[in-house]
Amino acid sequence: MSGTWVGLLSSLGRHVLTWSPSRNTILENFKIISNKLNFQTQSLNKIRPSSPPWLWSPKINTQLTEFCKHNTDNRIIRNLFAEIISQEYPDYAQVYTDASKNKNGVGFSVITDQNNHLFKLPPSSSIFTAETHAIYQALLIITSSNSTNSHIIISDSLSALNAISNPYPKNELIQHIQKLIYEIYTPTCFMWVPSHIGISGNEKADTSAYEATLSPLSIQINTSSSFETFSIIHQKIIDEWQHFWENLPLSNKLRNVKLFVKKLTYPPGTKRREEVTITRAKIGHSRLTHVYLIKKEPAPICDTCNEALTIEHIVIICPKFTEARKILQNPVSLHQAFKDENTAAISIFFNSIKSNHPL
Ligand SMILES: [Zn+2]
Numbered sequence: 001m002s003g004t005w006v007g008l009l010s011s012l013g014r015h016v017l018t019w020s021p022s023r024n025t026i027l028e029n030f031k032i033i034s035n036k037l038n039f040q041t042q043s044l045n046k047i048r049p050s051s052p053p054w055l056w057s058p059k060i061n062t063q064l065t066e067f068c069k070h071n072t073d074n075r076i077i078r079n080l081f082a083e084i085i086s087q088e089y090p091d092y093a094q095v096y097t098d099a100s101k102n103k104n105g106v107g108f109s110v111i112t113d114q115n116n117h118l119f120k121l122p123p124s125s126s127i128f129t130a131e132t133h134a135i136y137q138a139l140l141i142i143t144s145s146n147s148t149n150s151h152i153i154i155s156d157s158l159s160a161l162n163a164i165s166n167p168y169p170k171n172e173l174i175q176h177i178q179k180l181i182y183e184i185y186t187p188t189c190f191m192w193v194p195s196h197i198g199i200s201g202n203e204k205a206d207t208s209a210y211e212a213t214l215s216p217l218s219i220q221i222n223t224s225s226s227f228e229t230f231s232i233i234h235q236k237i238i239d240e241w242q243h244f245w246e247n248l249p250l251s252n253k254l255r256n257v258k259l260f261v262k263k264l265t266y267p268p269g270t271k272r273r274e275e276v277t278i279t280r281a282k283i284g285h286s287r288l289t290h291v292y293l294i295k296k297e298p299a300p301i302c303d304t305c306n307e308a309l310t311i312e313h314i315v316i317i318c319p320k321f322t323e324a325r326k327i328l329q330n331p332v333s334l335h336q337a338f339k340d341e342n343t344a345a346i347s348i349f350f351n352s353i354k355s356n357h358p359l
Pocket residue numbers: 302303304305306307313317318319320
């Protein structure tokens with residue numbers, strides 16, 4: 001983890017900020033950069049599980065996953081839900097949770113008999129984080145109510161419930177949820193229900209979660225898991241770097257062919273040698289066009305056109321390769337020739353002309 005952080009911090013340093021490697025600790029550098037990126041989320045502490053992993057078995061009812069809401073009449077699922085509740089959890093107080101991520105932001109709701117609790121998260125939070133926070137807050141609400149009732153927390157997020165059942169969670173939020181479940185005094189169960197099939201508590205939680213993203217009364221939560229913090233900061237760094245990249249003049253050779261700073265990807269099954277060809281073509285430096293520097297010879301000249309032999313000459317200009325150029329869909333610029341959709345075709349093109357010009 002720390003190695004990756006150092007990588008991220010240094011890439012931000014190089015491309016975005018006037019930040020130089022210093023004697024600061026990683027945490028101190030992280031704080032400097034968080035402030036500069038206006039990132040205020042706190043990471044939750046990692047905690048050890050309260051129960052031994054082999055004894056960890058929270059009560060999570062997923063019976064309704066057997067029914068696909070698209071193939072089954074929603075009324076049948078609703079009736080089944082009512083039946084399960086009345087037979088298995090007759091005296092349990094129901095608590096519904098749901099989350100919403102939309103253009104207004106990220107929010108979630110916890111619906112109890114007495115109250116609708118609305119919460120807001122930073123807009124960069126994932127829907128999984130929001131669903132998980134909703135369950136965490138539901139447990140906190142139950143704990144602080146000092147109620148002697150049993151509770152059932154009903155969520156439509158299977159991924160959040162599955163994460164809770166994992167005996168070895170790495171996500172700190174899940175660790176905190178498990179601690180609360182372990183410590184809670186009254187019996188507390190969980191149940192999964194499908195969304196948008198008219199289960200009234202779930203519908204109410206859904207509407208409230210949307211409302212939470214808009215309401216000024218929503219409680220703002222600024223804690224998250226380290227994984228979420230990591231991915232948000234990573235994205236912010238990429239955004240800043242992209243902004244920096246876009247402001248470079250097009251005379252910058254690499255800027256001209258690479259519009260986005262994201263990592264170059266190759267189609268599945270690309271051989272190492274083909275990757276080399278693609279990369280050399282994109283950066284415009286290849287054995288063919290630049291080996292003269294090492295050999296201390298004159299720069300190569302195209303034997304057909306008597307012009308400097310460059311990647312651009314081969315890919316765009318030289319009439320000798322008019323036929324081969326169809327592989328790249330007759331590009332009129334290097335940028336067009338080396339666009340993402342053409343990645344696989346680049347090495348095919350150079351292979352087809354390889355007899356004369358090894359790259
Ligand atoms: Zn030529």
